[in-house]
Amino acid sequence: MPEIDADQPKKKGSMLKWIIILLLLLLLGGGGYFAYTTFFAASGNATEAASENPNAQAQGKPGDIQMVTLPTFLVNLADPLGRRYLKMTLDVELVNKAAAEELGKQTPKVRDAIILLLSSKSYADLATPESKLVLKNEVVERLNLILGGARVRNVYFTDMVIQ
Structure with missing residues (x-):
């Protein structure tokens, strides 16, 4: 009868857990970057444009x-x-x-x-x-x-x- 290694399933589960954590971190980082460029950087550019020419509206x-x-x-x-x-x-x-x-x-x-x-x-x-x-x-x-x-x-x- 072949021997079943008890550590083998543990190694697969441990490696899968690290891959999932890494993917989640990448998704969170990408989402944070998207939110920053969409919401924060765009409003900063509008503020800079307004400060460069304050009388453009007038x-x-x-x-x-x-x-x-x-x-x-x-x-x-x-x-x-x-x-x-x-x-x-x-x-x-x-x-x-x-x-x-x-x-x-x-x-x-x-x-x-x-x-x-x-x-x-x-x-x-x-x-x-x-x-x-x-x-x-x-x-x-x-x-x-x-x-x-x-x-x-x-x-x-x-x-x-x-x-």
């Missing part, structure tokens, strides 16, 4: 928002062979009518800044949706520098062709 009311369409931009991209180009039309959302008038007065500076920004990009820089969002943010930043303050709320790409 500059424009929802009824004052103005949309301005900029003329189409056609630029060569910064690719090694120089054979790619970008054609883009932008709509700019401004906080009030005064900002829209200022944008009209600063058209040469605006076009210059956007042309320099767009021509510094390569096809690879514009290929993904994330990179297009980065480009939108860069355009908003440059326009706000030209107009002074947070007068541009958003930029919308209404036409974009990369060839």
Whole structure:
């Protein structure tokens, strides 16, 4: 008759217990990380954005928002062979009518800044949706520098062709 080792079932049960504990700890850690990034980090970013520009709310009311369409931009991209180009039309959302008038007065500076920004990009820089969002943010930043303050709320790409 074969001998049955009494320690064998104990070893399996002990190892299973440690695996379950490890999995539970990993699940708790993942849940804690998810809760932190979802609830705590997001509210911290909103607080930082509000502290960076405390008068952003006071500059424009929802009824004052103005949309301005900029003329189409056609630029060569910064690719090694120089054979790619970008054609883009932008709509700019401004906080009030005064900002829209200022944008009209600063058209040469605006076009210059956007042309320099767009021509510094390569096809690879514009290929993904994330990179297009980065480009939108860069355009908003440059326009706000030209107009002074947070007068541009958003930029919308209404036409974009990369060839």
